[in-house]
Amino acid sequence: MGETTEPGEKRAYIASHNDIKLPVTVVNGAKSGPTLLLAAGTHGDEFPSMFALQRLAKALDASTINGTVIVLHLANLDGFHGRRLALNPKDEKNLNREFPGSPTGTATEQIADLLTREFISKIDFFVDMHSGSSNQKLLNHVYSPFVGDKKLDALTFDFAKATGMQHIVMYGDRPRDPANSVSFPNTAMTRGIPGLTTEIGHLAQRDEKSIEFAFDVTKNTMIFLSMLPGERAVHPKPVIYKDVKYIKSEHDGFFTPLKTIGDKVKPGTRLGTVTDYFGNIQQTITAPTHGTILMINETPPVKNGESPVAIGIVQK
Incomplete structure (x- = not known):
């Protein structure tokens, strides 16, 4: 430049x-x-x-x-x-x-x-x-x-x-x-x-x-990269994920999380609910797979097609 x-x-x-x-x-x-x-x-x-x-x-x-x-x-x-x-x-x-x-x-x-x-x-x-x-x-x-x-x-x-x-x-x-x-x-x-x-x-x-x-x-x-002196800092217990599964909302409304980041989940685990603007439950979002929650929305607004939860699938 x-x-x-x-x-x-x-x-x-x-x-x-x-x-x-x-x-x-x-x-x-x-x-x-x-x-x-x-x-x-x-x-x-x-x-x-x-x-x-x-x-x-x-x-x-x-x-x-x-x-x-x-x-x-x-x-x-x-x-x-x-x-x-x-x-x-x-x-x-x-x-x-x-x-x-x-x-x-x-x-x-x-x-x-x-x-x-x-x-x-x-x-x-x-x-x-x-x-x-x-x-x-x-x-x-x-x-x-x-x-x-x-x-x-x-x-x-x-x-x-x-x-x-x-x-x-x-x-x-x-x-x-x-x-x-x-x-x-x-x-x-x-x-x-x-x-x-x-x-x-x-x-x-x-x-x-x-x-x-x-x-x-x-x-x-x-x-x-040997740009600075020091010992390499590889984590002693790394967790490797082979994929991330994004779970979508099927409605516009309010999302309420039932789990948090780092939680281990399995198929059927309840992750959160989506309610309409009047507080009526429209959807209970559940985990489709085993994994670890990497991301979850903490604020209520959610749109149809958005993913308020992401699950990391561990590589064995």
Whole structure:
């Protein structure tokens, strides 16, 4: 984006292109090594990683790290200031569904195009950092995508374990066409670059525990890449999920959860109820499979076809 950061230098600036503004910190290590992109704010109401990346950018010393860290503090600045759940108020689109974007498209499509051209094209590893929006309660987890390239998929899985997170979701549902990559991390994967998604924190909160955990995850990834000294932080008892089952509501109305994140369920377990606007039960949502609840809605509004519950299916 027309900005240069010399070896051994750290720069924080607003990178601008037409109407797009992106707060960026580049820490260009004095010693050679990989280039790591850490991004927050792809969805503007997911806050813990934003604060974690502020701390990391301030803590890193360019004279002592190996390689380069690009910190994208807020990928969706308009969504952040618009206080929007996942969407960009300029065009009502979800940035994480518009990649690789278009230079002549809508506002969100132009951001996706810029991130593809100016960020993804310059990196070796990527972590897109998310959390639960204001309606979602989440069990902290990391998505380890796979695209059918054995070497890349294995490296990505090692990268996911190196975050130190216990719950790892194997994820192969995204398109494998670079011209239709859809999401930010999948844009990296379809170009041969390991790209993770972390989910840390929930309910649009900014609690210290989640911020500190997200901060630790970023440092763990740097240790794995030999950018910082230290011991690798693989969780001693990782839980690997082979799939995530999203359970849909069949009605508009109020959702009331009967279980919470981390709960183990089996077929028939009652997960929540959907009532109409008068309080009459229209549906009892039950588990179709064994698994662990990874996400559940804590706020009442629900629409027909929405998924207020997600169950992780453990890989045996």
